[in-house]
Amino acid sequence: MIIGKVVGTVVATRKNDKLVGSKLLIVEPFDNMDKGKTSGRFIAIDNVGAGVGENVLVVLGSGARVGCNMKDSPIDAAIVGIVDTITEM
Amino acid sequence: MIIGKVVGTVVATRKNDKLVGSKLLIVEPFDNMDKGKTSGRFIAIDNVGAGVGENVLVVLGSGARVGCNMKDSPIDAAIVGIVDTITEM
Amino acid sequence: MIIGKVVGTVVATRKNDKLVGSKLLIVEPFDNMDKGKTSGRFIAIDNVGAGVGENVLVVLGSGARVGCNMKDSPIDAAIVGIVDTITEM
Amino acid sequence: MIIGKVVGTVVATRKNDKLVGSKLLIVEPFDNMDKGKTSGRFIAIDNVGAGVGENVLVVLGSGARVGCNMKDSPIDAAIVGIVDTITEM
Amino acid sequence: MIIGKVVGTVVATRKNDKLVGSKLLIVEPFDNMDKGKTSGRFIAIDNVGAGVGENVLVVLGSGARVGCNMKDSPIDAAIVGIVDTITEM
Numbered sequence: 001m002i003i004g005k006v007v008g009t010v011v012a013t014r015k016n017d018k019l020v021g022s023k024l025l026i027v028e029p030f031d032n033m034d035k036g037k038t039s040g041r042f043i044a045i046d047n048v049g050a051g052v053g054e055n056v057l058v059v060l061g062s063g064a065r066v067g068c069n070m071k072d073s074p075i076d077a078a079i080v081g082i083v084d085t086i087t088e089m
Numbered sequence: 090m091i092i093g094k095v096v097g098t099v100v101a102t103r104k105n106d107k108l109v110g111s112k113l114l115i116v117e118p119f120d121n122m123d124k125g126k127t128s129g130r131f132i133a134i135d136n137v138g139a140g141v142g143e144n145v146l147v148v149l150g151s152g153a154r155v156g157c158n159m160k161d162s163p164i165d166a167a168i169v170g171i172v173d174t175i176t177e178m
Numbered sequence: 179m180i181i182g183k184v185v186g187t188v189v190a191t192r193k194n195d196k197l198v199g200s201k202l203l204i205v206e207p208f209d210n211m212d213k214g215k216t217s218g219r220f221i222a223i224d225n226v227g228a229g230v231g232e233n234v235l236v237v238l239g240s241g242a243r244v245g246c247n248m249k250d251s252p253i254d255a256a257i258v259g260i261v262d263t264i265t266e267m
Numbered sequence: 268m269i270i271g272k273v274v275g276t277v278v279a280t281r282k283n284d285k286l287v288g289s290k291l292l293i294v295e296p297f298d299n300m301d302k303g304k305t306s307g308r309f310i311a312i313d314n315v316g317a318g319v320g321e322n323v324l325v326v327l328g329s330g331a332r333v334g335c336n337m338k339d340s341p342i343d344a345a346i347v348g349i350v351d352t353i354t355e356m
Numbered sequence: 357m358i359i360g361k362v363v364g365t366v367v368a369t370r371k372n373d374k375l376v377g378s379k380l381l382i383v384e385p386f387d388n389m390d391k392g393k394t395s396g397r398f399i400a401i402d403n404v405g406a407g408v409g410e411n412v413l414v415v416l417g418s419g420a421r422v423g424c425n426m427k428d429s430p431i432d433a434a435i436v437g438i439v440d441t442i443t444e445m
Contacts, residue, residue, distance in 0.1 A: 001291075001309065001310040001311070001342065001343055001344060002309050002310060003277065003310060007177055007178040008175065008176050008177035008178055009175075009176050010092065010146065010172060010174070010175050010176075011172070011173045011174045011175075011176075012146050012170035012171055012172050012173060013171070013173050014137055014138070014170065014171040015137060015146065015169060015170035015171070016136055016137060016156060016157065016169040016170065018156060019169060019170060024090070024146070024170075026175070026177060041177075042090065042091050043090040043091060043092060043146065044090070047283055047341070048281055048282060048283060049281070052178060053178070057277065057279050057282065057291070057310065059341040059342060059343050060343050061150055061151075061328055061329065061343050062150065062151050062152070062328075062329050062332075063329070063331070063332055063340070063341050063342050063343045064152070064341060065151075065152055065155070065156075066332070066338070066339055066340075066341075067283060067285060067332075067339060067340050067341025067342065068283065068341055071155070072155055072156060073152070073155075073156050074136070074148040074152050074153060074155075074156025074157055074167060074169040075090065075148060075152050075156065076090055076148050076149050076150050076152045077090060078341060080282060080283040080286060080341040081279035081281065081282035081283065081286060081291075082279055082280070082281040082282070083277060083278070083279050084278045084279060084280050085277070085278045086275065086276075086277050086278075086293070087275050087276050087277075087278075088274055088275035088293060088308075089274040089275055089319060089320070096266055096267040097264065097265050097266035097267055098264075098265050099181065099235065099261060099263070099264050099265075100261070100262045100263045100264075100265075101235050101259035101260055101261050101262055102260070102262050103226055103227070103259065103260040104226060104235065104258060104259035104260070105225055105226060105245060105246065105258040105259065107245060108258060108259060113179070113235070113259075115264070115266060130266075131179065131180050132179040132180060132181060132235065133179070141267060142267070150239055150240075151239065151240050151241070153241070154240075154241055154244070154245075160244070161244055161245060162241070162244075162245050163225070163237040163241050163242060163244075163245025163246055163256060163258040164179065164237060164241050164245065165179055165237050165238050165239050165241045166179060185444055185445040186442065186443050186444035186445055187442075187443050188359065188413065188439060188441070188442050188443075189439070189440045189441045189442075189443075190413050190437035190438055190439050190440060191438070191440050192404055192405070192437065192438040193404060193413065193436060193437035193438070194403055194404060194423060194424065194436040194437065196423060197436060197437060202357075202413070202437075204442070204444060219444075220357065220358050221357040221358060221359060221413065222357070230445060231445070239417055239418075240417065240418050240419070242419070243418075243419055243422070243423075249422070250422055250423060251419070251422075251423050252403070252415040252419050252420060252422075252423025252424055252434060252436040253357065253415060253419050253423065254357055254415050254416050254417050254419045255357060268380070268398065268399040268400070268431065268432055268433060269398050269399060270366065270399060314372055314430070315370055315371060315372060316370070324366065324368050324371065324380070324399065326430040326431060326432050327432050328417055328418065328432050329417075329418050329421075330418070330420070330421055330429070330430050330431050330432045331430060333421070333427070333428055333430075334372060334374060334421075334428060334429050334430025334431065335372065335430055345430060347371060347372040347375060347430040348368035348370065348371035348372065348375060348380075349368055349369070349370040349371070350366060350367070350368050351367045351368060351369050352366070352367045353364065353365075353366050353367075353382070354364050354365050354366075354367075355363055355364035355382060355397075356363040356364055356408060356409070
């Protein structure tokens with residue numbers, strides 16, 4: 001998983017039926033904590049009521065679908081936690 | 090998911106049977122919004138009637154198959170939304 | 179999916195049983211069309227009778243297995259189309 | 268899999284139910300041993316009782332879920348071993 | 357899949373039960389043949405009796421698990437062939 005900040009929203013009226021009702025948030029990974037595969041901003045489904053400006057925990061890949069009861073939806077990233085504190089060495 | 094622009098098409102007459110009837114579109118990820126794993130142009134199946142020049146929402150990996158009723162098809166990317174607006178901090 | 183050129187072959191006599199009979203081709207992704215995750219040459223199974231020198235459509239990840247009737251094989255990339263034409267903006 | 272060092276912890280009170288009870292650790296991949304897709308720090312679930320400062324073996328992707336009896340959880344990385352020795356050429 | 361050389365071994369006494377009995381080898385991808393997602397050394401399970409110094413074929417992701425009869429194990433990379441010859445244009 002990675003930690004990032006929610007920095008925006010996307011609106012798409014015409015879309016796959018299984019995405020209807022899902023909030024599409026723009027996430028910017030933290031500089032020192034991003035995986036190579038999220039080197040820039042990307043779009044994640046919101047699973048925990050996250051809002052713009054919050055620091056969040058994001059899961060990537062198939063875990064986003066099966067972990068958020070969206071097993072058959074076309075998603076590859078989901079916000080699954082709101083970060084309270086980060087303690088680093 | 091990522092946001093990108095449809096910038097072209099690919100024709101392949103000889104191909105896997107399960108790809109017959111699927112439109113193959115070339116997608117260029119947005120500079121400030123691409124994941125590391127899509128740093129250049131790539132090919133996506135169209136699931137929402139997208140056309141060249143449109144800004145689209147793209148899902149990568151197994152979510153492209155299971156989310157677009159193509160569970161047994163050889164695809165790893167699908168266009169699943171037409172982007173109306175992007176609001177960024 | 180990505181587009182690339184078949185630039186060579188690999189021979190491996192000792193290998194996993196499920197790979198016996200599969201052609202192992204070396205693919206070089208096109209410069210302006212490669213995903214970040216295929217920035218160099220890699221090995222793909224041939225699913226459409228591709229040969230060295232041809233431009234091909236390649237699927238990466240689990241879609242290579244399930245899309246090519248090799249659900250239980252140790253593969254992560256498959257050539258699933260021979261490219262006739264590419265039209266780009 | 269990759270080898271890294273546990274360098275911190277993350278606390279998230281509001282999170283997906285399936286993450287409750289899981290320790291969220293920050294992992295820094297070893298410089299000469301990281302995959303491209305983990306070029307920076309990331310978050311992994313702990314499956315073996317790892318602590319800050321230890322060198323660990325980390326699995327990425329769907330193997331983290333199915334290999335740690337968390338098949339339906341929103342995770343994409345898990346610590347599955349404590350490294351005793353590394354012998355390199 | 358990618359081609360690489362086995363350059364070392366890792367010992368982890370405390371680990372996930374499903375890894376017991378599996379050899380953990382360090383693989384260095386070939387410079388001109390690595391995927392972006394394996395730009396550095398990483399750890400793979402051995403499925404074909406490979407040893408240090410040998411050039412090997414490696415599968416990444418879920419194919420490592422399902423292709424090597426380790427469907428429920430926490431692995432994301434497996435050595436599935438010993439390379440005899442590479443012929444490149």
